[in-house]
Amino acid sequence: xxxxxxxxxxxxxxxxxxxxxxxxxxxxxxxxxxxxxxxxxxxxxxxxxxxxxxxxxxxxxxxxxxxxxxxxxxxxxxxxxxxxxxxxxxxxxxxxxxxxxxxxxxxxxxxxxxxxxxxxxxxxxxxxxxxxxxxxxxxxxxxxxxxxxxxxxxxxxxxxxxxxxxxxxxxxxxxxxxxxxx
Amino acid sequence: xxxxxxxxxxxxxxxxxxxxxxxxxxxxxxxxxxxxxxxxxxxxxxxxxxxxxxxxxxxxxxxxxxxxxxxxxxxxxxxxxxxxxxxxxxxxxxxxxxxxxxxxxxxxxxxxxxxxxxxxxxxxxxxxxxxxxxxxxxxxxxxxxxxxxxxxxxxxxxxxxxxxxxxxxxxxxxxxxxxxxx
DNA sequence: GTCTATATCTCGATAGAC
DNA sequence: GTCTATCGAGATATAGAC
Numbered sequence: 001x002x003x004x005x006x007x008x009x010x011x012x013x014x015x016x017x018x019x020x021x022x023x024x025x026x027x028x029x030x031x032x033x034x035x036x037x038x039x040x041x042x043x044x045x046x047x048x049x050x051x052x053x054x055x056x057x058x059x060x061x062x063x064x065x066x067x068x069x070x071x072x073x074x075x076x077x078x079x080x081x082x083x084x085x086x087x088x089x090x091x092x093x094x095x096x097x098x099x100x101x102x103x104x105x106x107x108x109x110x111x112x113x114x115x116x117x118x119x120x121x122x123x124x125x126x127x128x129x130x131x132x133x134x135x136x137x138x139x140x141x142x143x144x145x146x147x148x149x150x151x152x153x154x155x156x157x158x159x160x161x162x163x164x165x166x167x168x169x170x171x172x173x174x175x176x177x178x179x180x181x182x
Numbered sequence: 183x184x185x186x187x188x189x190x191x192x193x194x195x196x197x198x199x200x201x202x203x204x205x206x207x208x209x210x211x212x213x214x215x216x217x218x219x220x221x222x223x224x225x226x227x228x229x230x231x232x233x234x235x236x237x238x239x240x241x242x243x244x245x246x247x248x249x250x251x252x253x254x255x256x257x258x259x260x261x262x263x264x265x266x267x268x269x270x271x272x273x274x275x276x277x278x279x280x281x282x283x284x285x286x287x288x289x290x291x292x293x294x295x296x297x298x299x300x301x302x303x304x305x306x307x308x309x310x311x312x313x314x315x316x317x318x319x320x321x322x323x324x325x326x327x328x329x330x331x332x333x334x335x336x337x338x339x340x341x342x343x344x345x346x347x348x349x350x351x352x353x354x355x356x357x358x359x360x361x362x363x364x
Numbered sequence: 365g366t367c368t369a370t371a372t373c374t375c376g377a378t379a380g381a382c
Numbered sequence: 383g384t385c386t387a388t389c390g391a392g393a394t395a396t397a398g399a400c
Contacts, residue, residue, distance in 0.1 A: 005365080023206055024286040026393060037367050042395065044365090094284055101342040102281035104206040120343045140359070146349055147356030150336025157335040158328060160283040161302045167328055174329030177322070178360035187383080208375065219385050221378090226383090230376065 006044045008034045013055035018096045022052050023105035060119045071126050077133045091159035091168035098153045151175045188226045190216045195237035200278045204234050205287035241278050242301045253308050259315045273341035273350035280335045333357045
């Protein structure tokens with residue numbers, strides 16, 4: 001039996017959004033990637049917007065679950081942070097979610113914008129909790145968590161710009177080096 | 183006398199690229215923003231691509247000059263780094279150059295890609311030089327410079343995602359806090 | 365639920381008058 | 383050098399058969 005058509009469409013959209021963003025991905029491309037016929041897309045989703053919401057929210061849920069898996073383990077705080085920062089990433093491809101902050105289709109739509117904002121709010125909370133465990137004040141933990149997440153997002157930008165996955169690793173080494181010397 | 187039409191077109195394109203990127207900016211929008219007539223664009227530039235190259239290269243030159251002004255002054259290394267990191271930025275709008283790493287039009291064009299890559303290569307060299315002044319090895323200076331630039335790029339992503347300019351400031355505070363405690 | 369055909373719109377680019 | 387008019391292509395979305 002074929003996989004659920006709706007799920008197939010969401011998966012194809014997720015892939016294409018990771019490659020080119022939402023605005024630049026056409027319904028036709030989603031159909032070709034998924035192998036589904038043209039009418040089917042508009043049977044399952046009233047418009048490109050609803051497909052985008054389904055696909056982006058799926059990507060956000062998956063990414064948050066992965067971050068929580070790294071940051072909530074049994075190990076000590078420092079190890080969990082390192083696990084999150086050093087997790088293997090396809091850095092040259094860029095961040096599936098971070099890239100949406102410069103996607104015109106996403107930024108013009110309140111729901112999609114809120115999905116992206118919610119992802120980063122929750123991620124910052126999660127990382128901040130780990131720094132508070134180390135005895136930092138709320139404010140300092142917040143600043144350091146923002147720096148940690150910025151290192152990853154900036155690492156993606158630099159790796160993609162230079163087409164060199166080592167930029168991400170260098171940014172993380174530079175940050176962990178500063179964290180480690182205390 | 184009216185300002186040079188070619189320059190007017192480049193300026194309008196720079197503004198629009200900062201707002202929506204290159205792919206999503208249409209020649210029509212450039213005309214409307216600049217107040218120039220339709221035929222004029224294609225008189226001065228053979229295609230959208232050549233206009234994009236002129237506008238992006240202008241933006242890159244300006245941004246590099248600003249970074250050099252912060253990083254090459256007379257002050258001590260630490261102050262110059264802080265000046266670069268804390269320079270007032272329109273963080274919610276995002277980085278004019280960093281955002282191009284997820285712009286399909288830019289990434290599909292070798293010249294535009296190289297312009298973006300060259301910007302970050304030169305910026306990383308500039309920041310790395312300042313860290314080497316502080317006695318760091320080449321490798322450590324490189325890692326720390328990559329982290330510093332990633333903080334700014336990630337700060338842009340987080341500020342834009344949350345529509346809150348304090349995310350950039352928090353990321354910089356977090357990073358400078360770690361740098362400062364030595 | 366899925367298909368093919370097609371309507372409508374806007375894009376990037378060109379034509380040709382002035 | 384600048385204007386208006388317009389072309390051909392491809393985007394989003396709809397119609398209607400099966």
